Amino acid sequence: MEGAIMTAQLLLSLSILIAVHEWGHYITARMFNIRVEKFYLFFDFLFPMANVLNFSLVKYKKGDTEFGIGWFPLGGYVKIAGMVDESMDKEQMKAEPQPWEFRAKPAWQRLIVMMGGIIVNVIVGILIFIGLTYAYGDRYILNDYVNAHGGVQALELAEQIGIKTGDKIIKINGKPFEYFDDTSKPSVLLSENSSYTVLRGDQEIEIPIPENFIEQFDRKEALAMFVLPRRIPLVDEVSKGTMADRIGLKQGDLIVAMQGQPITYHDELKAITQDFKGDSLQFTVKRGDQLLSFKEYFKGETSIGFYVPNQIVPVEGEKQVNYSFGESIAQGPGRAFGVIVVQLKAFKKIFTGQMSLRKSLSGPVGMAKAYGGKWDWYNFWRMTGLLSMVLAFMNFLPIPALDGGYVMFLLYEMVSGREPSEKFFENAIKVGMAILLVLMVFVFYNDIAKLITGN
Template identity: 50%
Template sequence: METLIMVGQLLLGLSILVGLHELGHLLTAKMFGMRVEKFSIGFPPKIAGFQWGETEYSIGAIPLGGFVKISGMVDESMDTAQLAAEPQPWEFRAKPAWQRLIVMLGGIIVNVVTGIIIFVVLVYNNGETYFSRDQIIENGIVAYEYGEAIGFKTGDKVLDINGETYQGLNDLSSGSALLSENGYYTVDRNGEQLKIEIPRGFINTFNSEESFDKFIEIRFPFEVGVVDKGSAAEAAGIQTGDKIVAVNGTPINYFDEMQSVLQGVKSQTAQIVRQAETGTDTLSIPVSDEARIGIAVKPLIEPTRREYAIGEALAKGTNRAFTVVIVNAKAMGKMFTGEVSAKNVSGPIGMAKIYGASWDWVKFWSITGLISMILAFMNLLPIPALDGGHVMFLLYEMVSGRAPSDKFLENAQKVGMVILLALMVFAIGNDILKLFN
């Protein structure tokens, strides 16, 4: 069932984005009087379709893209038979270069607008929930494996990133921070300010959602939330709302401190000082092999909740959408220098895993908005067979006054298709390798 949910979300998200992208091409082409022969979400073989006017609308069996076939255009169909005849007024090749340019940018523009709308609506409807910089400075952070590897220590208070203030906890592991040149964190450690450098290529560490759990987290004071039935804690009399203030003589202020002490007394009996409404007492409680006493804790700090008016949401959502593009552009640039590993490239399996095994509409639209912006960016790359390749040749035509020959465009399209197929095979190969790692 979990696999079906992941696949279902991926197919729905891609169908929406591909459909809107191709609709952008279709509408701009028809606006300039071009004949659109086919509109397809998914690649052949066709599994369903209908004819409306001059255009056949269909759904393909391979749901990893889509296409619009415009008369008189060299595209991925490689149908060049009609190019031997004289251009007809309704054909792509018969129209001025500026009109053809708008048609090729139509899908990209729609994806950008879609991404912005999604992020603006999410920000307006849901606001933001995060542990703020002030809360991090007040309580400090817990450093896990990856955090300790670059120099963080539990209790550090993160003051800034690259000398600039930040909003909340997620900013500390954002792509903008991890991809920055000569990046660093400034921390307060026991009253002394230190600089923790972000190592070159550190972003490669974060190749899965689980890896973020191994970086850093906010430190939090706590009280007993739920006491497990039949547990050692219940037998000792611990109740919901109690506070644990010491374990084996070690004062406890934060949850991580209790975890650390209990790890050292696994399979032993711990002396736990409990603060309850009736007073403070000391209890002898057996600790399990997993360093547990049978309680779930309730954090005593709440994330900051911020809501936005429509104007603020418009600015915030737009900024968030274009930040996705900027981060991906930086990552691609660093991939060519070797700083970012090409193993981070994901295909459909990786995208499905990002959506996750539970259906959460906020997460679904967040990821769909992110993918919409990435699709716009990737389609703008100057690779033949992508929209960006067509844009590149059209700009050459507009500047030089000479259009590339149909034969050149046909060969360029073939090269582009080979490049895209190779990238797809590489991405799917990465996905498969990650399944076994």
């Protein structure tokens, strides 16, 4: 069921973004009276082979344009008259240019048409971030509260770089910070020579963040494997058929001692139960004003069988920041373009060899995992806004067959006054599509390899 929810969220998100991207090309072409022959969500052929498996799931014609939904869900396209594109319609290009064709228009108009999809994706991304800021605001965990209540619980990823349970993170890159959430921000993980300063007992220790550390955060669950505020062992929900169920633990019970040791935090309890070697487990539970003692057979088990509350810290450990509509409009663009800044930092680390290309790229499977197995509208729109900005960024790359490739050739024409030959342009498109095909195969292989190996 979780897989179906992930897939549904990804398909809906991509459908929205592909549709608005192609609409950007469509509406700018119509502005300049350029005929648009097709407008398709998804490809109606086996991309990038334009003449293989040509069929659509739904289609209808309005005016000069055929609107439809293709069967190959890895993109979409508009077929603009007089333009070399994914369809590679060479016959049309042999005829004399017509006034309604793309190639008959001045370079500046063609440039606007090619930038239309990118511009609309940026606008949509900004609007989504404005909407999320206004509707939800920001909720932060206060770092001072975390440090005053036991510091962090260091999980697998934190232990890899040297953070230990009980450490108090007091600085990031040598500067104090207010919000605990900043510890896992992409801007921090991607910065050059980043580090955490932790207080361990009375000693301040600087812990460098590895240059490729962000590769570990390639799925939504990774955040729950890094650092968390330490939590008290308070019973919220009891699992059926477990020791907690058998002895009648109740919501609100607090475990205060185990095996003769006082227990303050849930991680202390887990450390005892997961490595337990004896037969019977002894522990004390505080229920209201009562202290209840238990001694239960526990051989071969690793968990008592209860969940702590979902809320990571109590209300006093959080800060909710709400924004007016005007403030949200001011905040939205910065948050949207922050995605582009993160992309640029990541590309820099990939090209300088500090990050692995294989570990950094994800295809549909990796993207679906980022949405999570539960339908959460906030996360759905956050991911959609993020992907809208990423789609704009990727399409702007100067690769023939992407919008950025067309923009590159048009800028050359506008500066030099010479248009590249149609033959050169066709060959460039073929090379670009070959690059995209190799990249597509690579990310699919990468996704499958990660599923098989778990890495």
